[in-house]
Amino acid sequence: MVHLDTPGPDTGIFTTEEVRPRSKPCKSTSRIVSLPRNHYKEPPNLAAGFRSLDLSCEAPVRANLVADKITTDAFRITLETWGERSILYSASATWIEHKAYAKDCLFGQFDTHDLPANNGASKKGAQQENSRHFTFPQAFKDDCDVVCWLNRIDMASGDRNYRIRAYATNITRTGFTAHIDTWGDSLLFGGAMCWIAFPKRKRYVQFGSFQTGDVRSWSNPIPETTSQVKFDDGAFKSHRPAPTVLCALNMIDMAGNADLRVSVDVNDVDTQGFRWSLKTFEDSTLYAAGASWIALGFA
Structure with a gap:
């Protein structure tokens, strides 16, 4: 340590x-x-x-x-x-x-090890799909959305590709369903994510997600994929300096025959938006990746 x-x-x-x-x-x-x-x-x-x-x-x-x-x-x-x-x-x-x-922003954690089906499960019995419903401590007054960030992974390597995705479905003012999945030949022993729930119209806050699939196909892996995000019109127009953009991974799909090397970067942030990149390096192959972001402006 x-x-x-x-x-x-x-x-x-x-x-x-x-x-x-x-x-x-x-x-x-x-x-x-x-x-x-x-x-x-x-x-x-x-x-x-x-x-x-x-x-x-x-x-x-x-x-x-x-x-x-x-x-x-x-x-x-x-x-x-x-x-x-x-x-x-x-x-x-x-x-x-x-x-x-x-009350206007809620945090939580979803870990596949907390699911009854995974308690004491062997690696051989790892599941590809894992979900849990969360009820908010108090309901939002308006529609909300949920940002998901991966914060624990435990996957087989070797000939099996690295595939994991964290996401939310069935989002209402009272709760949502959290998911951590893999697919194909990948073997997911366990994973965890944090979740962040915001009202959709929260002042000085924007959030969303992006992925390599927004720019290129899965079958065309390249070391770096980049594009831009535009904020909603006027969301940060009066702010100086530009808002702070916090971003973390929510999906990875990589070849398992090399080290797992993946990162998300945010650059050129201004009051209109920012540029993102999802990348790998050396002999690693990045088929696809995704991330979720939160932009915070201060009056």
């Missing part, structure tokens, strides 16, 4: 390379993040997802993201793997926070 006590800034992004180089992988990499001084009277709620992953294919590809030890002033964020042979070269995370007991 490598841990950095020196607090990092609350930018919404953490990468293991802030603490150690990629060439020195370890099972757990963490650091302390400072929260804005005197901003929270109680420890805030946090939701976090993978922004990038670089995992060895020599064993099951395993990664987990944890935000804990949350106080009014700071928290610890950790990116980790487990097992004797699994190797995490590097990874990065995105997080979002809000005040405890906020």
Whole structure:
């Protein structure tokens, strides 16, 4: 384990390379993040997802993201793997926070290990489709939507492709159904995602998702796929500087004959929109990937 006590800034992004180089992988990499001084009277709620992953294919590809030890002033964020042979070269995370007991934004977590069908299940018995219905603690007054970010994966490597997707269906003002699925020959031992529910017309907030399929076909894999997102007209027109865009992965579809290397990046953010890219590198093949984003403007 490598841990950095020196607090990092609350930018919404953490990468293991802030603490150690990629060439020195370890099972757990963490650091302390400072929260804005005197901003929270109680420890805030946090939701976090993978922004990038670089995992060895020599064993099951395993990664987990944890935000804990949350106080009014700071928290610890950790990116980790487990097992004797699994190797995490590097990874990065995105997080979002809000005040405890906020009613206009709700966070939660869905883990396939919490499902009765998976309790004590062997790897041989892993399921391809996993879902759970969530009822909100209080109903939204208006229509809402749900953002999903992957934050734990445990999949077979070797000849099996890496395929995982986190998404929401049946969204109403009172709840929704969360899903973590795989398909084809992929073997998903387990996975987890955070979910973030917003009113669709929340002021100074925009959110959505994108994927490589918006630009190219699955059968035409390339190392980097990029395009643009345009905000709704006037959503951030009066804001200076531009809004903050937080983005994390919600889908991966890669060849299993090489290391799992995938990342999402956001650039050129202004009051009109931003440019995104989903990419891999070296000998990894990225058939498809997707991510969800949240743009936050402040009056």
